Amino acid sequence: MPTPIRTLALSPRVTATGHALAAAARRRGLGCETLREWRAPDGPSGIGSLYAGPLFADAVAGGLGLGLLEAPAGWLAELPYELTGRDIEFTTVAEARALRRPAFVKPPNDKSFPARVYPDGSGLPGPDAVDDDAPVLVGDIVAFTAEYRLYLLDGEVVTGSRYAVRGALDVVPLEEDALHGEVLDFAALLFAPGVPPLPSAVVVDVGTVDGRWAVVEANAAWASGHYACDSDAALDVVLRAARPAAEVGARDARFLRPVRHVVQ
Structure with missing residues (x-):
């Protein structure tokens, strides 16, 4: 009800x-x-x-x-490699500051600093801006060919939208995209046995990397842009x-x- x-x-x-x-x-x-x-x-x-x-x-x-x-802060890092297509570590910003290699670094559930590729950890904000124990996700650098936003309710995609192609904004309703069926098939794998659980209402971004599907990230539905998603279906997810x-x-x-x- x-x-x-x-x-x-x-x-x-x-x-x-x-x-x-x-x-x-x-x-x-x-x-x-x-x-x-x-x-x-x-x-x-x-x-x-x-x-x-x-x-x-x-x-x-x-x-x-x-x-x-x-989603739990470390959810993305806990996914099997088959769902991410890259190595991702859940750590603290203090640990990430010690990186001596390029990596994509982002706060899991906040926007306390920009999520982007950092040449090394020296470019991350210092302790005067972000607490040392603040959680971060550190991932390999990958280039997504196409990216999609999915609103999920009780493990089902209720609406979706493509939002980027080769890193540029390119918005179209999911049902109008040629890969619509593949997106839904991949999304179903997020709820397979053994995959870390998600809330009953959440947004997940997925995309293609080198011809295979991968999870981009999870987002809170109450803070996510809907792109070309159906607004009535998106509202159902937000209300939950x-x-x-x-x-x-x-x-x-x-x-x-x-x-x-x-x-x-």
Whole structure:
């Protein structure tokens, strides 16, 4: 039975995805409210879900009583090589600063520093900008030929979009892409026995590298751009991924983003 959601909250940052999700929410009779301050509103708000970037979400989710689902920070590094096509290490930024080779380095579930190829660890932010124990993913450098965004609900792709070809933005609905069937077949492997689990509502990016399929990364649905995905289906995933904490079941409780307190 669908969870009753009264109002979808949006961050002050205006985005195309925020507009699309708001329109989808209104079509089904849900409220929609743009929060103007970096704190939860005083008193009862009726807010039951959220679409926002990680930093804003951290500032308001606790006060709103929302539970935010996300993939475990080390999920990508725990996948078998057959699903990633590259070696990926889950470590700390302090360890990554010691790298003496080029690598792709990114924060797993935040944007505390740019995710990109670093010639070596000396280019990573210092301890004055990012705590030494902050988690990072360090991966081999690969070039994806085509990349796709998939919204997953209970292990099924409910909507998807191609978003890049050879590193350049190239957006088309998944069902209009020639590799539509291959994308879905590969996505099914994410839920095969022995593969590290994901939340019931999540976004996963996949792509092709040297003619084979590979996972790019996992993203929180409540903070992901939808590209050419169906906005109504994407909203279904967002409403599950960001909902009242009291309504998060036992299966998803382990995927709750830790409550953080952000001072602005």
